[in-house]
Amino acid sequence: MKNPGQADSMEKLDEETFSxxxxxxxxxLTSDGRRIGRVADIEAEVxxxxxxxxxxxxxxxxxxxxxVNSSLATLLGFLLRDRFxxxxxxxxxxxxxxxxxxxxxxxxxxxxxxxxxxxxxxxxWIPGSGI
Amino acid sequence: xxxxNKFWQQAGTWLGLLMLLAAVTACNFTQSAFAQTANNAxxxxxxxxxxxxxEHAGKITxxxxxxxxxxxxxxxxxxxxSLISQATGDKRTLHRxxxxxxxxxxxxxAPCLSNSCNWxxxxxxxxxxxxxxxxxxx
Amino acid sequence: xxxxxxxxxLGIVTATGGFLDAGTIATAGEAGxxxxxxxxxxxxVATIAVIMLVEMVGRFSAVSKKTYAEAIRENLxxxxxxxxxxxxxxxxxxxxxxxxxxxxxxISLLTGIPWHTLFPFVAxxxxxxxxxxxxxLIENGPALxxxxxxxxxxxxxxxxxxxxxxxxxxxxxxxxxxTGADYLYLVAAILGSTISPYLLHFYSSGARExxxxxxxxxxxxxxxxxxxxxxxxxxxALVVLSAIVLQPLQIGSSTLGELGLVLAKPFxxxxxxxxxxxxxxxxxxxxxxxxxxxxxxIAQGFGWEWGEDKKPAEAAxxxxxxxxxxxxxxxxxxxxxxPLKLALFASTVIALFLPxxxxxxxxxxxxxxxxxxxxxxxFTNIVMVCILIMALLVAIVSLPxxxxxxxx
Numbered sequence: 001m002k003n004p005g006q007a008d009s010m011e012k013l014d015e016e017t018f019s020x021x022x023x024x025x026x027x028x029l030t031s032d033g034r035r036i037g038r039v040a041d042i043e044a045e046v047x048x049x050x051x052x053x054x055x056x057x058x059x060x061x062x063x064x065x066x067x068v069n070s071s072l073a074t075l076l077g078f079l080l081r082d083r084f085x086x087x088x089x090x091x092x093x094x095x096x097x098x099x100x101x102x103x104x105x106x107x108x109x110x111x112x113x114x115x116x117x118x119x120x121x122x123x124x125w126i127p128g129s130g131i
Numbered sequence: 132x133x134x135x136n137k138f139w140q141q142a143g144t145w146l147g148l149l150m151l152l153a154a155v156t157a158c159n160f161t162q163s164a165f166a167q168t169a170n171n172a173x174x175x176x177x178x179x180x181x182x183x184x185x186e187h188a189g190k191i192t193x194x195x196x197x198x199x200x201x202x203x204x205x206x207x208x209x210x211x212x213s214l215i216s217q218a219t220g221d222k223r224t225l226h227r228x229x230x231x232x233x234x235x236x237x238x239x240x241a242p243c244l245s246n247s248c249n250w251x252x253x254x255x256x257x258x259x260x261x262x263x264x265x266x267x268x269x
Numbered sequence: 270x271x272x273x274x275x276x277x278x279l280g281i282v283t284a285t286g287g288f289l290d291a292g293t294i295a296t297a298g299e300a301g302x303x304x305x306x307x308x309x310x311x312x313x314v315a316t317i318a319v320i321m322l323v324e325m326v327g328r329f330s331a332v333s334k335k336t337y338a339e340a341i342r343e344n345l346x347x348x349x350x351x352x353x354x355x356x357x358x359x360x361x362x363x364x365x366x367x368x369x370x371x372x373x374x375x376i377s378l379l380t381g382i383p384w385h386t387l388f389p390f391v392a393x394x395x396x397x398x399x400x401x402x403x404x405x406l407i408e409n410g411p412a413l414x415x416x417x418x419x420x421x422x423x424x425x426x427x428x429x430x431x432x433x434x435x436x437x438x439x440x441x442x443x444x445x446x447x448t449g450a451d452y453l454y455l456v457a458a459i460l461g462s463t464i465s466p467y468l469l470h471f472y473s474s475g476a477r478e479x480x481x482x483x484x485x486x487x488x489x490x491x492x493x494x495x496x497x498x499x500x501x502x503x504x505x506a507l508v509v510l511s512a513i514v515l516q517p518l519q520i521g522s523s524t525l526g527e528l529g530l531v532l533a534k535p536f537x538x539x540x541x542x543x544x545x546x547x548x549x550x551x552x553x554x555x556x557x558x559x560x561x562x563x564x565x566x567i568a569q570g571f572g573w574e575w576g577e578d579k580k581p582a583e584a585a586x587x588x589x590x591x592x593x594x595x596x597x598x599x600x601x602x603x604x605x606x607x608p609l610k611l612a613l614f615a616s617t618v619i620a621l622f623l624p625x626x627x628x629x630x631x632x633x634x635x636x637x638x639x640x641x642x643x644x645x646x647x648f649t650n651i652v653m654v655c656i657l658i659m660a661l662l663v664a665i666v667s668l669p670x671x672x673x674x675x676x677x
Contacts, residue, residue: 025343027572038342038572067347098335098343098638115574119585128401129588130580149665174521181518181530190533191541194381198374199526201383202607206524265519 023057027099028088028111036112039100040064043087057093057100059111060085086111165217169228170268172210176261179203179239183254186244193244200242207239224267235260288319288500289418290555291371291612292364292462292619294528294548297504299613300455301511302522306435307442309508311456315463316501318656320493321649322464322627323472325634327489330473331481333639337473338569340639341629350570353629356622357466357566358594363615364465365559365598369395370608371552374525378545385605392599395556399591404478404577407561411554417547420532420540421506427535428513435512443516450670457667458613460660461620463504467562469626474565478576486643507531525609560598564590620667623660631657 028036040063043056061084066073088102088109095101106112123129179200186196211232218225234256243250300308326337333340342350372391373384398407425431442452481489510531515522522528525548532540561577568575568587581588602611630653634645645653 025347027339027343035572035574038570040347064347068351112573115585118589119582122589123581123585126400126581128581130582146665150669171521171523174519174523177518178520178522178524178527178530181520182527185530185533190537191530192381192538195378195526195529195533195538195541195545197381198377198384199524199529201377202374202524202526205605205607261519 022096022098023054023100026097028057028059028102028109029099030102030104030106030109031094032105034106034112036106036109036115041066054090056087056089058085058087163217163219165214165219166268168210168213168217168268169264172207172232173261173264173266173268175203175206176235176239176257176264179235179242180254180257180261183238183242183244183250183257187246187250196242196244200239203239207236211236228263228267231256231260231263288316288463288468288497289415289503289551290364290462290465291367291525291548291552291608292458292465292555292616293500293504294371294507294525294551295367295609295612296455296458296462296616297507298511298515298522298528298531298609300459301508302515302520304442304444304452304455305438305512305516306431306509307438307440308452308455308459309439309505311459312463312501312504312508314659315460316497316504318460318659319464319468320497321652321656322469322630323497324490324493325630325645325649325653326469326473327476327481327493328486328643329633329640330476331485331489332483332641332643334477334482335639336477336565336569337469337629337633338566340633342570342572344633344636344639345629349629353466353622353626354566354570356625358563360615360619360622361465361467361559361563362594362597362601363611363618364467365556365563365595366602367608367612367615368552368556368559369598369602370606370611371525372549372556374608375545375549375552378526378529378541378548384608388602389599392595392602395553395560396592396595398557399560399577399595400581400588402577404475407557407577408475411550411557414546414550415554417543417550418503418506420536420543420547421503421510424510424532424535424540425506425513428510431509432513435509438512453666454617454670457620457663457670458616460663461618461623461667462612462616463501464623464627464660465559465619466623466626467559470562470566471558474562474569474575478578483643523609524607528609560591560595563594564588614671617667617671620660621664621671624657624664627657627660 023042024039026039028038030036037059039057040060041058042054043058044052044054047053062073062076062080062082063085065076088111092102092104093100094103102109119129119131124131182191182196182199185191186193211229214225214228238253238256243253297312329340330336335343341353369388369391370384373387376382376387376391377384444452511522511528514531514534520527529541529544532544536543564587565575567590568584573586574584575587576584633639634653635650637644
């Protein structure tokens, strides 16, 4: 009820993965203090003992659409073909919580590159943008 | 998932019913469209009258007055058409209002903000129109 | 510490911009002109509600270091976050267009230049301020000009106080010039224009921009009460003034210019200047607040870099949202609807969506993870439930009224 989108992930991941709720939608903060995005989805795998293990955080419009509606996700998948989807391996996370602190700097991640793209391709034409 | 949808469906139905109820109550509460249009126009003519009077009394600047009159213009234009389409039955009131609307609207379109023209007459025209429209609207 | 107390101006600007804006001026003026003092109760109820809400959202951001939008996304998930986001985008774009129109009208009243001509220039001016002005300027500039709203109170005194024959309209409103539907429509509009979601997003983001902490809680409480109280006083004064001046003349207050006559009567030309400045200041403050609040909301909800004190390139997506949202409002404004009508309409649209925007309060303000020992007490929770029920009732009533009264 509280978070409809994560219901599906919960089913996949069993009850013991209590931290899923804390990870989904968390703020991603890089080591140089930049906010690059929020966790849209997660990827997990089953190891040989049969337990689920988080492998990576997923970001991007398709992953977000999946949180809203599966057919919307299919539609976006058809249109965007994974072009804007990004992943960050879980090992990159230094500290868990409502804000996930990452080990690397902003430029090391593909997430949030749109910030730089917008600054360099759109904002630079506007006076006073600070580029 | 399915349970949730059902909950929302029910909630939606109730909300819809409540809105319908509110709409029905509000309908009994409200004036006819004709009266409402007349009322709005009466109020705008009254505002125009006061604005013109205040301008000649030196209480507001000509700039303020002309800016205000532009708003009255857009507020009032097309009122005659609305009245004609909304009129039910009583043709006499309609004709009386339309006869007052024309000259008053001319004043709103070209208010006399200096002393070189007959603003007193304009004032009377606005006053007559606002009185008649307000009466028809109440 | 001194800086903290100085930031009490955050409250006053949030009040002049968030409480007093085109919507409040429109609703207060029309309320007084049509129903005498009969809608003051609605202003007072809305004020109490907004003081509570602002105090809560300020406390939340000071203690948890999270803004309202961030917490909604983190705690209630992306899908829930979309509901308030989309409803606020619709309502606030209308409101922003109305505020821009209000600024244009205020300049038009001073210069006589048609407001349609001024509108594009006003939009550019707002964009420049949002693009580069530091947060403190956005905060303090309109706050100082907003003191012109004190003229409404001075006006009542100059006209010899509230005439005794008006007092019975406090509990027995005058239905001569309006109807029951108009009355209910105005109740909804007063609530929507007073309790605007943008106010809450702006305030909670402002608390972060100024790095409030647990030690700011007293400051937060004082700001909420003083700031909203100041705004409310201005609104009530306008209701009274408009009841004294406009109601006897049978002026329904359907354009902003005629509303300025309430100050022309006691003070003449100076009064109209004061009215234009007050209108300018409140709409300027509100336009910036709406614009920033929506951009804050989006940037925070999606986890992007945000902040007014950063260079645009350092928070590129945030600044792009500011620009695009302003463009949308400009397009709406260019349709040419009278700003006062648009403001009234926008206020009722806000009222319609208000329950969605306020519902998260009940959950977030009781979350110990965020607030620790500073969660809501029992009394505040009861008041919050009352506010939500009231918002829900008003929302249910406002849509059919919208259709029947034809938007005012």
